Amino acid sequence: MEEKKGGRKGRACVVVLGDIGRSPRMQYHALSLANQASLEVDIVAYGGSEPHAALLANPSIHIHIMQQWPTSRQSLPKILQPIMLLLKPLVQIFMLLYFLCVKITSPDVFIVQNPPSVPTLVAVKWASWLRNSSFVIDWHNFGYTLLALSLGRNSHFVSLYKWFEKHYGKMADASLCVTRAMQHELAQNWGINATVLYDQPPQFFHPASxxxxxxxxxxxxxxxxxxxxxxxxxxxxxxxxxxxxxxxxxxxxxxxxxxxxxxxxxxxxxxxxxxxxxxxxxxxxxxxxxxxxxxxxxxxxxxxxxxxxxxxxxxxxxxxxxxxxxxxxxxxxxxxxxxxxxxxxxxxxxxxxxxxxxxxxxxxxxxxxxxxxxxxxxxxxxxxxxxxxxxxxxxxxxxxxxxxxxxxxxxxxxxxxxxxxxxxxxxxxxxxxxxxxxxxxxxxxxARWATEWEEHAKPLITKARSFSSAMLYRDFDYDSSKLTLTSIKFD
The missing domain is CATH 3.40.50.2000 (Glycogen Phosphorylase B;)
Structure with missing residues (x-):
């Protein structure tokens, strides 16, 4: 992709509320955004496992590691454990907003992995509003079904989680998903039009000599x-x-x-x-x-x-x-x-x-x-x-x-x-x-990842970036004309 007006290179931000080293699909997204779309790429994620060497060696990819919420709560008194469960998404959303709105350079597009849905989709949507960026979701699964494994499908908390996931999922400017079955579910029951991007192996997966x-x-x-x-x-x-x-x-x-x-x-x-x-x-x-x-x-x-x-x-x-x-x-x-x-x-x-x-x-x-x-x-x-x-x-x-x-x-x-x-x-x-x-x-x-991404993901992300740029320049022109009229009036 060409550089934006003013000479600034286009930029994307890949968001994973998880261990980036254990999120291969999002690592491949970052590599494709850098190599195939010629973008500067920020990755905002948790650490833990070492990402692939190709990510670390790429000068256009910048990894920002967030502090992870402590997983062990056994040492806490039982009365405090529910409070900590409520605090966790609040801390996560403020941390995400800090990284997405302050820590990184303003991107043209955010690409977020779902699940988890809460608070990731909320934080990324708000950040996209504040930074005039496009908001793209890559649907790997549904967060509420994962939560239902531990709480049961009839849990009110699962129902609330599903509402959040659906509500903010429909706010995305574009969506990718991993199967045709998921594409059909999103279209029929969620009102979301998603493009299927099948997982494909990158070139470094091959039979061993x-x-x-x-x-x-x-x-x-x-x-x-x-x-x-x-x-x-x-x-x-x-x-x-x-x-x-x-x-x-x-x-x-x-x-x-x-x-x-x-x-x-x-x-x-x-x-x-x-x-x-x-x-x-x-x-x-x-x-x-x-x-x-x-x-x-x-x-x-x-x-x-x-x-x-x-x-x-x-x-x-x-x-x-x-x-x-x-x-x-x-x-x-x-x-x-x-x-x-x-x-x-x-x-x-x-x-x-x-x-x-x-x-x-x-x-x-x-x-x-x-x-x-x-x-x-x-x-x-x-x-x-x-x-x-x-x-x-x-x-x-x-x-x-x-x-x-x-x-x-x-x-x-x-x-x-x-x-x-x-x-x-x-x-x-x-x-x-x-x-x-x-x-x-x-x-x-x-088929390989690069081929699949070039055909299905790149056009969608290009369109989302163009929409983001159009909105930005429209807002700039509107503000400039308003400023000029105000100046004339006071003169």
């Missing part, structure tokens, strides 16, 4: 027992790959690497995956006629030494942070598994694509509080050519094409059946898995 797969990724914490044999005793060897001279090769008796990314929240029932892992473990033991007394370390050592079986060992790597993580880690440690192991990890934005690009299968447990959004983690998996097993819900087929790039499941038993079907004969004779992998590669290469 042999050299990249041979690099070990740092494990922050371990959530399974009996895993001392998971590593290698040799410097030129990993659990999955080995180096002979200048050649790197994938081990034929390696375990299958299954990745699941989770926010460890109630809308992802992680117990489904744990139960499926137990079922896989027991069914394989029954098929192979193994004695229940056989020690798990014996099995892992036999296979590590070269023994191959009809069904592989499974290594589940679970990434992410969230409130229920410790509870599930404790459950994992109590499992008695012989052919399945778990790792929990927190990876940097640069290492996460390498993990996905090295894996054999992705598992998605996202169910959506509204049933109208899509899991971005699956988009990232497709970008790396990684097929998925995903929980089935209303609009998931907008993303997952069954038997082409993934499979859907509704229970732990179904997921266990799929794991047995996909990994039978692994790694060379698992034809069903290979078909899905080819489909995931095709899906991931067919």
């Amino acid at each position: 042999l050299e990249e797969r041979h690099k070990p990724l740092g494990v922050r914490d371990c959530a399974s027992d009996g895993t001392s044999l998971m590593g290698s005793h040799f410097q030129n060897e990993t659990l999955f790959t080995a180096e002979a001279g200048s050649d790197i090769y994938v081990k034929p008796n390696r375990p299958a690497l299954v990745v699941s990314s989770t926010s460890w929240t109630p809308d992802e029932d992680f117990s489904i995956l744990l139960e499926a892992a137990v079922m896989y473990d027991r069914r394989v033991a029954a098929i192979l006629g193994e004695d229940d007394s056989l020690d798990e370390e014996v099995i892992w050592k036999e296979i590590s030494d070269g023994k191959q079986c009809l069904y592989p060992r499974l290594l589940f790597v679970i990434t992410g942070k969230g409130p229920e993580k410790e509870m599930y880690e404790a459950k994992i440690k109590r499992l008695k598994l012989k052919r399945v192991a778990f790792r929990t990890m927190w990876l940097s934005a640069e290492d996460y694509p390498l993990l996905l690009g090295s894996a054999d299968l992705g598992v998605c447990l996202h169910t959506s509080s509204s049933g109208l959004d899509l899991p971005m983690k699956v988009v990232d998996m497709f970008g790396c050519g990684l097929p998925v097993c995903a929980v089935s819900y209303s609009c998931i087929k907008e993303l997952v094409s069954v038997d082409k790039n993934g499979i859907l499941f509704s229970s732990s038993s179904e997921l266990a059946d799929e794991l047995l079907m996909l990994f039978k004969g692994f790694p060379d004779e698992c034809d069903a898995l290979k078909v899905l992998k080819n489909g995931a590669l095709e899906t991931g290469s067919s």
